Amino acid sequence: MSLVQYSDSESDSDTQLPPPPPAKRIRPNAQRPSNQGSSLPPLPTTFYDLYATSTRVSIQDDPSLHGGRKRVIPHVEGNWPTHLYLEWFPSKSELGVLENLIQKSESKLGDRPRVIHSLLRSDLGAQLPLHISLSRPVVLRTQQRQSFIDAYQIAVRDSNVPPFDIMPGNLHWVSNYEKTRWFLVLRAQKPANDGLNRLLKLSNRSLASFNQPPLYEKANQNSFGQQKQTNEANEDYSHCFHISIAWSLTEPSTNDNERLASIELQGLEGLRVRFDCVKAKIGNNICSIPLPSGIVEQKGIGGL
Secondary structure, eight states: OOOOOOOOSSOSOOOOOOOOOOOOOOOTTOOOOOOTTOOOOOOOTTHHHHTOSOOOOOSSOOGGGGTTOOOSSOOOTTEEEEEEEEEEOOOHHHHHHHHHHHHHHHTTSTTSOOOOEESSBOTTSOBOOEEEESSOSEEEEGGGHHHHHHHHHHHHHHHTOOOEEEOEEEEEEEEOTTSSOEEEEEEEOOOTTOHHHHHHHHHHHHHHTTTOOOSSSOEEEOTTSOEEEOSOTTOOOTTTOEEEEEEESSOOOHHHHHHHHTSOOTTOTTOOEEEOEEEEEETTEEEEEESSSSOOBOOSGGGO
16 A cells, blocks of 8 residues: 655646536436446456556655655655565455454454554555565666666566465564564465565566665675675575555564464465566556566556
């Protein structure tokens, strides 16, 4: 769930539109048109990429606008927050199971009062997609955006990582790197083709070539001060991958995690989450890169 965005200083146009025509009055006994029997096709998954960011409402970082959260990456002109991830849009039945887990988790937080914020829906009640991260929140410069996405598309295509299924594991609390927020997560069990580790490695390598830090892996610097990944080709980070379903500003205690482990994960038995593409979000633009090959869907200016 993205942070509240910040408004532009000026509107796009000062042109005034003509007033809309007056609405037609409906007589009390008039019969309204019926939509019964109409069947609308489901929205394509790429539709959600167009509206992945909420409306900007402030030009300042105001934590009160988004539950006390603070920007991890300060807004700087010419910097583009970037995130690589796998996206899951739960079905209605899956959403109900996840909401039930959040309620149970809140009841296991002991005596200390705290607030848990769901990541399943927006403030207006609209369903939000969930994800497994393949990168930290990093920053690209304006001139790096297109060259990075071009290189990343090639890396994913040449990786030969086919689509794969993930089975969710146990519940746990994890923090962000800054330890300013704690997330209620479902651990992701290791897929049969080790797709998560393979995609993580190529994502870290792609970002390292743009001097960006890795996710989970350790990094060092060469003599030019550029980021390089350490030689951990056989390292298994399966225990790190997770799907966040809620968050809190209060750090959970050891007892909180022990109580969390006692929750029965009813409804998750046999659940498999299918991933068939990687998503790269740069600013407000999202590029969907299919696994292992196919047409890359691009949006925005310059292929973004």
